[in-house]
Amino acid sequence: MYCTIGILVFVFIIIGATAGILYLIFQPKLPNYSVDSLKISDLRLNLDMTLYAKFDVKITANNPNKKIGIHYEQGGRLSVWYTNTKLCQGTLPKFYQGHQNKTLLNVALTGQTQYGNTLMNALQQQQQTGRIPLDLKVDAPVAIQLGRLKLMKVWILGECLLVVDSLTANNLISIKANNCSFRLKL
Numbered sequence: 001m002y003c004t005i006g007i008l009v010f011v012f013i014i015i016g017a018t019a020g021i022l023y024l025i026f027q028p029k030l031p032n033y034s035v036d037s038l039k040i041s042d043l044r045l046n047l048d049m050t051l052y053a054k055f056d057v058k059i060t061a062n063n064p065n066k067k068i069g070i071h072y073e074q075g076g077r078l079s080v081w082y083t084n085t086k087l088c089q090g091t092l093p094k095f096y097q098g099h100q101n102k103t104l105l106n107v108a109l110t111g112q113t114q115y116g117n118t119l120m121n122a123l124q125q126q127q128q129t130g131r132i133p134l135d136l137k138v139d140a141p142v143a144i145q146l147g148r149l150k151l152m153k154v155w156i157l158g159e160c161l162l163v164v165d166s167l168t169a170n171n172l173i174s175i176k177a178n179n180c181s182f183r184l185k186l
């Protein structure tokens with residue numbers, strides 16, 4: 001009995017120490033993103049009263065790690081929300097990002113939302129204040145590369161709270177505030 005507990009404690013200490021050493025060697029840091037620009041190519045009401053939106057977003061993905069590479073796997077998504085309504089969504093490319101690499105990603109987002117007229121009215125009223133809050137959500141499956149070892153898949157979940165000045169199509173929208181936060185989901 002005591003012997004089993006002793007072995008368990010020993011195993012836990014070994015696992016803890018190994019994790020600690022790996023942490024010190026690799027010094028993992030979360031990747032981060034910034035939204036460089038947002039362009040609205042299309043935003044209109046369809047005859048069936050759905051709202052069609054097409055946004056082009058440029059984001060920079062930054063891997064700050066000196067010893068960790070990041071494989072962005074298939075299925076990464078970027079979406080733009082107004083209050084709790086998803087306006088549009090696009091897919092992130094599949095690529096490998098090396099150590100301390102910054103990559104500019106151009107993502108086209110499209111979407112069709114129901115109750116478009118209510119939504120369009122709300123957006124137009126908000127536009128008169130010159131400050132439209134939008135939520136940009138990142139949802140990316142990644143695999144971590146430590147040296148030659150490719151580890152299991154984890155998810156990067158990010159959210160950027162943007163405030164833009166207008167939603168006029170074919171204008172480069174100026175982003176007045178840009179506050180992103182990220183976390184990992186195993």
Ligand SMILES: *[C@@H]1O[C@H](CO)[C@@H](O)[C@H](O)[C@H]1NC(C)=O
Binds near residue numbers: 096097098101102103
């Ligand atoms: C960063 O990674 C991308 C994608 O793998 C690559 O195209 C680009 O050349 C890299 N940039 C630098 C500075 O290494």
Ligand SMILES: *[C@@H]1O[C@H](CO)[C@@H](O)[C@H](O)[C@H]1NC(C)=O
Binds near residue numbers: 161179180
């Ligand atoms: C960014 O967002 C967080 C949480 O949503 C908030 O606590 C913080 O004050 C915001 N920072 C800025 C500069 O807006």
